[in-house]
Amino acid sequence: MIIKVLLPFIAATFVYSGFVSAEMRQSKPTTSPSKPAVPKVVQPKWKVFTPPDKSFQVxxxxxxxKKTQVQKTYMGEIKLEIFVAQPPEQEVAYLVTYNEFPYSYAKMTNPQKILNQAQDNSLKATQSNLISERNIRSSNGHPxxxxxxxxxxxxVxxxxxxxxxxRLYQVMAIVSKKQRPTLAKTITGYLNSFQLVLRK
Structure with a gap:
């Protein structure tokens, strides 16, 4: 029951991911028909980012x-915080999002159930096909x-x-088919750089 209420809220992340993908399509430079489009990869300067509440670094x-989306539930308003970076001249977007669950929901619900539901919802919301899945843990042991x-x-x-x-934290990279091979190592480095910081 509670999970169904929270589903649209979790889906907001993936709706926004779709928006970012649309932006990526629109930002392609126009080329003449005689020359094939070859995506350029200009490496930006990477820096450690920490949000205002210092709950993670990446x-x-x-x-x-930063973008904030608010979802209304019978438990009250729940905020989804979104941080997105899109390097110029690259067909890729890097996102970190998190949402705070009501205390009772977080205490009563198995973390694996939350993760599985988020996975199912992401595939439905983006009308995507699953390539792979695996269970992981954060560097400080969170599921x-x-x-x-x-x-x-x-x-992809x-x-x-x-x-x-x-909270449910999501660290995402969305890349075009053309630039996926070129940016694969960069994306892995980005994902590996994410660190949860225990709040006091």
């Missing part, structure tokens, strides 16, 4: 833009899951999700 290509999926346009999303201290 390497980002420049300072990410997590990594999923990789591809949408109808060929964009790698999403690492963690349940920690009443």
């Amino acid at each position: 390497l980002m290509p420049g300072r990410p833009k 997590g899951k990594e999923i990789q999926y591809v949408d109808s346009a060929g964009k 999303t790698t999403n690492r999700m963690y349940v920690a201290e009443g």
Whole structure:
């Protein structure tokens, strides 16, 4: 019952991911018909980013833009915090999101159940096909899951999700089919750089 109420709220992340993918499509430079389009990869300067509440740190290509989405449930309003960075001249987006669960929900619900539900919902919301999935843990032992999926346009999303201290954290990279081979190592480095920081 509670999970169904929270599903649209969890889906907001993936709706926004779709928006980022659309932006990636629109930002392609126009080329003449005689020359094939070859995506350029200009490596940006990566810096450690920490949000205002200092709950995590991650390497980002420049300072990410912040967006907040609010979902109304019978338990009250729940906020989804989104941080997104899109390097210029690259067909990729890097996102970190988190949402706070109500205390009772977080205490009563098995973390694996939350992760599995988030996975199912992400595939439905983006109409994507699952490529791979595996259980993981954060560096300080919080349960997590990594999923990789591809949408109808060929964009591949790698999403690492963690349940920690009443929150669902999601670390995502969305890349075009063309630039996926070139940026594979960069994406892995980005995902590996994510560190949860225990709140006091």
